[in-house]
Amino acid sequence: MIKPSFLFIIIFTFVTTSLFADDRKTFTGDWEVSAAIIEGNQVPADFNKMIQLQMHGKSYATSRMGEVVDEGTFALVADSKPAKIEIIGVKGENAGKKIRGIYKLEGRDRLIICYTLEGKVYPETFDGKRPGMVLITYTRKKKD
Template identity: 30%
Template sequence: MLAFASFCAADEPATEIPPKTDTGISVADFQYGGVWKPKGAMLSGTLLPPPALDAITLTLTDESYEVTVTGEDHSDKGIYMLDETVSPMRMAIKSTSGPNQGRIILAIYEIKGKDAMRVCYDLSGSSFPKEFKAPKGSGLYLAGYRRQKPESSDNQRSGPKQDRTKVIDEE
């Protein structure tokens, strides 16, 4: 993964073995890329209502992100860097365009299986959160994300699926 830049100096000792998720998946094998939707979130002690959660979409590639909110005419885009050598793992997010342009947001995260992760952001960018909590007045944003499954072309076709096992077996 990406190394942390000088603005994200680690103050905790590194571990020698990449951590594993709660389902035994190695962090080194985890794929961050994809479309993610928050399934629950709290901002400074206040739970976000389901309509707000439904409006948010996070799209990740190996190095960049985009956050879109349904009904808004702009998105927030930028890059992120990971530090998987500390516990909890850390993320530094730098917005390059949108409402947070030029800001750096520091976060901690954990992988919760191959299609789920939890992230706690310090929206002030002053320090990495210490735990996965967002108490009242903290300025912390805690979100649980689920990866969205891509629509396959088979799901978009009408009619029954062709049984391809017979074709393979006969060849």
């Protein structure tokens, strides 16, 4: 007979692995910044248009005006509330930095990420207005 606690672990592992896999699939692709708030300051739309984010597998690259300025890896914790993302810069502006954030996916084409500039703790809410906070909304880049 299977013990209830063992069965719970199996079901929990299956469900969280499925959530994680679904989110990773949805993350994959090219994204554009549609809105950004840094420490309460709205980033101008003209600047947002210059930024591109490419995510594939466990890797990301950020480009500004076509030039890659940041590359690294990311890990998702989809079963937490809110879901968490840990970003590790490998090359460029964030090389050697670990950034902890939270994220939410709205459908397949909208991604919202909130993180602290110092990267030591995970934010609890999606709020870019407080000191040290960044809130970025991405939309999936439309294929030409």
